[in-house]
Amino acid sequence: MKPTQTWCHLIGLPWKEGGWSSRTGLDCWGVVQEVYSRAGLPVPTLPDQVDRAAFALPDGVTVSDCAGLNPQWRRVEEGEPFAEYDVVISQPYAGQSAMHASVVVELGTPLVITSTRQGGVHLHRYGRIRNPIGVYRLA
DSSP states (O other): OOGGGGTGGGTTOOBOTTOEETTTEEOHHHHHHHHHHHTTOOOOOOOTTSOGGGGTOOTTOOGGGGTTTOOOEEEOOTTSOOOTTOEEEEOOSTTOOOOEEEEEEETTTTEEEEEETTTEEEEEEGGGOSSEEEEEEEO
C-alpha cells in the first residue's frame, strides 16, 4: 500500500471529542490510530510520557496503567531525521495542560495529519505545530 493511501481518505472527516472511529469522527489520537491501522502497523496506545487528560482516558486511569497494552515507544532525539508514522506530541496552548498529537505522513517538508475542533482532519507542515514537546517512534 502506498503511504498516501493510509491517510488521504481521512482528510475532511469531522473532529469528535474522544472519537476513535473514522465512521463517527476522530480526535487527534483517533487519527494516529486510524493511520497506523490502515498502514498495517500495530495500533498504538498512548506513549507513557503523555498526559492522559488530553486524550480522554477515564478519571483515575494513568497512561502508565495501560503499559501492558502500550507498544514500546522511543523518543526521537533532536536532530534525528523524521520517519513516516512518527508521532509528534505538542502542547499548543501555553498555560494549559492539554496535549495534541499529529502523525508524520510525508517526509521532506514534513507533513503531518491531525484533527482539530476547528478543522476536522487535515494536513499541515510540521513547522506550524505550536510548542512541540516530543516526537515518538514505535521501537
